[in-house]
Amino acid sequence: MLARFICITMSLLLAAPAAAAEFQDDLKARRARVLERLGPESMLILWSAPVRTYSNDVEYEFRQDSYLYYLTGIDQPDTILVLMPGNRQHKEILFVLPPNPVREHWEGHILTPREATETSGIATVERTGDFEAFLAGVMSRRGSGAINAQEAQSFFGALENNRAKVALLLGPAPRVGAEITEPYRFVNRLKERHDGFTALDATPIIDGLRQVKTAYELTVMEESARISSDAHMAGMRAAKPGAWEYEVEAAIEFTYKRNGAFDWGYPSIVGSGPNATVLHYNASSRQMRDGDLLLVDAAANYKYITVDITRTYPINGRFTPAQRDIYTLVYQAHEESRKMAKPGMVVGDVHQKSVDVIKQGLLKLGLITDTSGDQYRIWYTHGSNHWIGMDVHDVGDYRRPLEPGMTFVIEPGLYIRESALENLPKTAENAAFVEKVRPAVQKYRDIGARLEDSYVVTATGLRNLSERVPRTVEEIEAFMRTSAPASR
Numbered sequence: 001m002l003a004r005f006i007c008i009t010m011s012l013l014l015a016a017p018a019a020a021a022e023f024q025d026d027l028k029a030r031r032a033r034v035l036e037r038l039g040p041e042s043m044l045i046l047w048s049a050p051v052r053t054y055s056n057d058v059e060y061e062f063r064q065d066s067y068l069y070y071l072t073g074i075d076q077p078d079t080i081l082v083l084m085p086g087n088r089q090h091k092e093i094l095f096v097l098p099p100n101p102v103r104e105h106w107e108g109h110i111l112t113p114r115e116a117t118e119t120s121g122i123a124t125v126e127r128t129g130d131f132e133a134f135l136a137g138v139m140s141r142r143g144s145g146a147i148n149a150q151e152a153q154s155f156f157g158a159l160e161n162n163r164a165k166v167a168l169l170l171g172p173a174p175r176v177g178a179e180i181t182e183p184y185r186f187v188n189r190l191k192e193r194h195d196g197f198t199a200l201d202a203t204p205i206i207d208g209l210r211q212v213k214t215a216y217e218l219t220v221m222e223e224s225a226r227i228s229s230d231a232h233m234a235g236m237r238a239a240k241p242g243a244w245e246y247e248v249e250a251a252i253e254f255t256y257k258r259n260g261a262f263d264w265g266y267p268s269i270v271g272s273g274p275n276a277t278v279l280h281y282n283a284s285s286r287q288m289r290d291g292d293l294l295l296v297d298a299a300a301n302y303k304y305i306t307v308d309i310t311r312t313y314p315i316n317g318r319f320t321p322a323q324r325d326i327y328t329l330v331y332q333a334h335e336e337s338r339k340m341a342k343p344g345m346v347v348g349d350v351h352q353k354s355v356d357v358i359k360q361g362l363l364k365l366g367l368i369t370d371t372s373g374d375q376y377r378i379w380y381t382h383g384s385n386h387w388i389g390m391d392v393h394d395v396g397d398y399r400r401p402l403e404p405g406m407t408f409v410i411e412p413g414l415y416i417r418e419s420a421l422e423n424l425p426k427t428a429e430n431a432a433f434v435e436k437v438r439p440a441v442q443k444y445r446d447i448g449a450r451l452e453d454s455y456v457v458t459a460t461g462l463r464n465l466s467e468r469v470p471r472t473v474e475e476i477e478a479f480m481r482t483s484a485p486a487s488r
């Protein structure tokens with residue numbers, strides 16, 4: 001026992017700095033790719049996320065902006081990153097808050113410049129309060145501190161020749177009459193004072209990189225998926241007739257925290273009975289009844305990486321025949337699409353496969369009368385794929401073909417809401433349709449089911465990161481049986 005304890009402690013001591021160095025190396029490589037794509041005549045500026053108010057003088061826990069974290073690893077407000085690829089030495093400049101004993105007494109430690117360098121691997125660290133003076137110095141070609149005329153010759157020359165680019169996360173241009181977003185306001189202010197430059201949207205450059213995960217990111221994602229998978233199984237153990245949805249949610253989120261996951265990657269969805277048909281049901285306030293199906297969509301934010309997992313299961317351990325019909329169809333749609341997915345395809349192809357399977361199945365169950373059109377959309381109301389990563393709905397172009405290292409979910413779902421029929425436009429055709437499907441809708445009324453797993457694209461297909469969480473009818477029923485209340 002003791003020997004084992006010492007072993008664990010030793011390996012932890014050795015593992016921690018190695019992981020930190022690995023992260024720092026990865027951050028450097030990420031920035032190197034951004035520097036290369038930006039080119040020598042540009043300057044990129046990235047800001048940290050704002051601190052947001054919860055209520056009155058209480059703030060939400062700070063969550064760093066994904067882009068800034070992707071390139072710096074700094075989890076602290078009032079941080080700014082500047083990249084100047086054409087500079088001789090100081091291509092990367094980080095602005096962080098200065099030490100402040102009073103503020104640190106209230107809010108905790110602020111990274112010293114040295115610690116900021118150790119985390120990010122960026123050698124040049126300045127104070128956030130000096131950023132405006134730095135910007136004015138650089139844009140007027142006077143220079144600022146180490147960034148003098150010799151150091152920034154390339155960017156200053158570009159300013160002189162009207163070729164400089166100031167790169168920001170601009171996003172799409174605001175529509176005429178719409179409110180101007182912060183990055184565009186910044187560009188407008190900069191243009192009032194300086195010239196020689198145009199604004200460049202750096203979003204596609206960084207999104208393109210974030211879309212293909214690094215080896216380090218995949219390691220973190222595997223761990224994130226392991227924690228979230230364990231959390232789902234803890235939730236399954238907590239689910240039983242008479243228990244409340246929030247008890248399942250508590251079991252899930254307890255598992256995140258006790259495994260070192262910062263928080264959820266998105267608010268947990270724990271919907272039983274009719275709540276399973278509400279796509280983003282967040283209340284978790286219903287008491288579950290014998291015979292209910294429970295839909296749980298939840299995953300942790302672990303080191304700023306989240307996967308996305310949904311399971312649907314009968315809380316008493318046994319699917320009713322109607323629940324089994326719907327769940328099995330969702331399962332088949334999932335399996336057929338995951339089997340065909342491989343590099344070179346676009347995710348739209350994967351989704352289409354699930355649509356084909358769902359259409360055939362719905363026709364058989366009597367929930368639609370025609371597979372040629374969009375009738376299936378009454379019950380299959382969302383897309384079944386999105387990228388995952390730092391954001392649960394991660395950035396990236398959906399037209400880009402799949403390649404190894406990309407990560408995404410497959411998540412077909414069916415939601416039988418009787419009210420969907422009443423919402424159809426009142427036409428003769430729809431009236432005939434409603435009459436035909438009414439008996440099936442009554443049979444399957446209030447059943448909602450989704451099956452979602454998180455995948456990494458490999459050279460030949462997909463690897464399922466959340467496979468351990470019971471998925472088939474048999475696996476689910478066996479798991480719920482062995483974790484039945486008597487043996488819990």
Ligand SMILES: [Mn+2]
Binds near residue numbers: 308386409411452
């Ligand atoms: Mn999802």
